[in-house]
Amino acid sequence: MSSIIRGDGFTASERKLGQLADKTFLRLWSYPNTFNDRTKNASGGGQEFTDLLVVFDKHVLLFSDKEIEWQTRSPLPLAWSRWYRKAIKESIGQLEGAERWLKQHPDRIYTDKACTQPLPIDLPPIEDRVVHLIAVASGANAACRRFFDHARGTFMLEPGVKGDRHVDQNRTGYNPFVVGDANPDGSFVHIFDPIGLEFVLNELDTAADLTAYLVARTNLFRSGKLGVATGEEDLLASYLMNGFIDGSPGFVPKKLRTKARRAVLWIPEGEYETYVSSAVYEAFSKRKRASLYWDQMIEIISEDVLGGTSIAILGYQPTASLSERALRVMAAENRFNRIQLAEALKGAIEQAVADDMARFVRRLLIARKPPQRRTAYLFLVAPYHKGDGSYDDYREYRAAMLETYCIAFADEQRKLQTIVGLALDIYSEDGIIKTRSEDLVAMDAPDWTPALKSELATARVRFGLKDPREFKVHGSRMKVKNPFRLKKRSGN
Template sequence: MTIEKDSTVARAVNRSTGATPAERYLGKLCEGTFLSLWSYPGLYRDQRSEGRTEGKEIADLIVVFENDIIIFSDKHCAVPSSGDARTNWSRWFRRAVAKSAEQAWGAERWIRQFPTRLFLDKECTQPFPLPLPPMSAAQFHLVVVAHEIAQQCSRELGGSGSLMIHSDLKGIENHTRPFTIGDLDPDRSFVHVFDDTSLNIVLQTLDTIADFTGYLRKKEKLLRSHQVILATGEEELLSVYLRQMNSDGEHDFVFPSDATCIVLDQGG
């Protein structure tokens, strides 16, 4: 797949600007970054049931680059103000993160089963224009963008407002620690949870789509390794990734293999 080919295809189709605020936010964000040539907001599947005459939305935005398929799910949910931090977090997390993750897993499942049944319009008359990789070779990256939390996180913990990352936190039901994200479901595809702050940092720091997919891939591998990773925010992970190189000369997370716990603090 070449840039020339993709840019020609992208200009030839009626690319949606997004039907919902979430889709428009992601579409606008991608327009100003390296994702613009490979991203499509507001895709639909031709699954009609219970009298539906239109297709059903599958994801807020999908990016296809070579063998990588990135599925974005975006939620704007106000943070409750019950007076109890854990209660506020749990309620916000269920609506903004857990629900979005289920949408992303569902989109991955549909694409794996029916890769030719993706459309740009709800009438399902405009097929998705980019060729998908063979599903046997496809690498899915699921991204949840959860809004409204960064400001409160910064107010409570200081710093940029980026959510903390603890890889030993596993399972949606165990995400009860405020402002902390781990592995939502170790038995399914890894879900990257970005807030407003961390997504902007990543997209503004990396230069190309290959850089972005490389970062997602190696972050997934790190957070599902035998080592416990504790990071005060996404920017700490990204900083380490960009400073380190593996034996192939690629940016990577390179830690001593015998280390059982790695702590990445602000400015560390």
């Protein structure tokens, strides 16, 4: 298995965008500066495909990042018109071209300019694929702050402004720095200034949370039901606060959605301050920081995939595609679920340490709503000891033990569809617990043939598994008391 080439951005703004995307999507699914081979020849390289490409599950995100200098000496309407055409309109053209190429030539996308390394992870089937076009437009923030006399200076959002009407000084209500539906006759394009995008990626820092927001944002902009939002941060806050009310992504509470269909939503300035000043935000932020342990574990395992240092497990030779499947299940969890998973994993490690580095297993079920797959996790903490033979023998034994635990879990919980098993060798260094090696498997529920049942019974004895009646399965459902008044969030 060879290492994976990844770009890191040609400009400062592209590098920052890549860093933010790596934090949200993690590096295995995020690729700055990708290329196609349309112009490749013997002496030159390929043509840039996107400034950033993200592929995760059924979602594909295509980013165009343009930093265009603001013409401070030009009259404001002229400066806005020129900047808009270069920073936004040209980005839309680039994104539409990338979307066409993705549809027509999905096997001709590369992570290097020489077009030697194809995209290392599989694209979702076209019938399931959800493509998000995102333009990041930089260079106007200082002028926007001055115009609106606002500390952050994010764009005002008004979906009723469409296409070239953004720069039409004769339209009613014309203002610069107002962004709506810039590509009304084609695929929806999300337009973010860099500050607004940073708010979004910092608050929605998992693939599941961000893609849910993008879907909801697209639907809202094209529904005709959003009048004005004073900035991306206020739109985001409205979404997050309503998520606390009923857990469903959306900009109005579920109880008011029928009524909201007949009303226009107006999101005033100050929504973000209301959100971040709440007690629940403070409490959630603390648990969110602790949950980053789950992200770190995904990155530790991904490092072997990206570096080409993964080893064979259970007879399977490592490939990026095979490793990505199990890691994708872990990375598909939203932030609420990661809080529970990180706490369970850390608790299993701490228990193994408390038991003098003895083997410890924890199994976790997270409540999910259909049609989500019934997925469970099993953590096997099995520290290596000198009497365990060679380390290669230990790894082989541990992998077989992990497989047995997962199959036994599936046997006891027949409604499960997928089980993710994670095995760790831990050790202490300067009072800090670290991992020496990790094994990760994602297993679908097996066909319960007589042969498999017999093999499981034998493996139970070999590895000393507990009787199922002695094994506790931990269920998890995180609840957060809503601090926001329902009527206040109605927007009517």
